[in-house]
Amino acid sequence: KAGVTQTPRYLIKTRGQQVTLSCSPISGHRSVSWYQQTPGQGLQFLFEYFSETQRNKGNFPGRFSGRQFSNSRSEMNVSTLELGDSALYLCASKLLESRMGETQYFGPGTRLLVL
Amino acid sequence: GESVGLHLPTLSVQEGDNSIINCAYSNSASDYFIWYKQESGKGPQFIIDIRSNMDKRQGQRVTVLLNKTVKHLSLQIAATQPGDSAVYFCAEKRSGGSNYKLTFGKGTLLTVNP
Numbered sequence: 252k253a254g255v256t257q258t259p260r261y262l263i264k265t266r267g268q269q270v271t272l273s274c275s276p277i278s279g280h281r282s283v284s285w286y287q288q289t290p291g292q293g294l295q296f297l298f299e300y301f302s303e304t305q306r307n308k309g310n311f312p313g314r315f316s317g318r319q320f321s322n323s324r325s326e327m328n329v330s331t332l333e334l335g336d337s338a339l340y341l342c343a344s345k346l347l348e349s350r351m352g353e354t355q356y357f358g359p360g361t362r363l364l365v366l
Numbered sequence: 367g368e369s370v371g372l373h374l375p376t377l378s379v380q381e382g383d384n385s386i387i388n389c390a391y392s393n394s395a396s397d398y399f400i401w402y403k404q405e406s407g408k409g410p411q412f413i414i415d416i417r418s419n420m421d422k423r424q425g426q427r428v429t430v431l432l433n434k435t436v437k438h439l440s441l442q443i444a445a446t447q448p449g450d451s452a453v454y455f456c457a458e459k460r461s462g463g464s465n466y467k468l469t470f471g472k473g474t475l476l477t478v479n480p
Contacts, residue, residue: 294455294470341409357409
């Protein structure tokens with residue numbers, strides 16, 4: 252079974268632009284979560300989607316948004332990019348929504364550099 | 367490869383030794399804890415988890431210990447191998463239906479010397 256895939260793997264943008272990242276979960280997984288990883292803040296939870304609905308959200312500004320499609324694929328969008336948005340953006344999928352003990356599987360991430 | 371831990375605590379061990387990686391968590395209401403391993407250029411990989419009603423759980427070559435009194439979590443890796451070199455994160459989770467909060471530690475960089 253293929254793992255979680257994320258595209259693109261690397262991206263360079265300039266301040267003020269917007270960016271869309273894509274995540275394809277493991278086949279059959281319906282929950283997709285997004286995380287931001289930086290050297291200073293570590294891994295931070297952005298949001299979780301399940302059945303095309305946002306089920307949980309971290310403490311990020313409204314510039315960060317996402318959506319999930321009927322095939323469980325997910326996209327996240329960051330508008331009006333700032334230098335501090337440079338990070339590794341990770342997507343993780345699991346079978347069901349927010350259950351303890353259920354393993355989530357991470358993709359390799361998209362490395363975003365904002366200049 | 368990529369480095370995602372430029373400001374991390376580090377632990378260096380010799381191949382074959384046992385490794386202990388520590389993590390302090392902040393919220394006494396956290397009821398589930400997870401350890402992840404992240405190799406350079408890859409996403410985090412689940413290693414082992416433990417619920418708050420347990421104080422020890424063992425996997426293959428790994429043991430997680432939970433001390434709720436001092437809010438401390440540790441990951442022990444037996445007979446550490448070069449392939450164990452990675453950044454290790456702990457994560458705490460507070461349940462509450464769909465409104466759970468998953469919080470990650472900053473990570474520890476483990477280097478295994480052959």
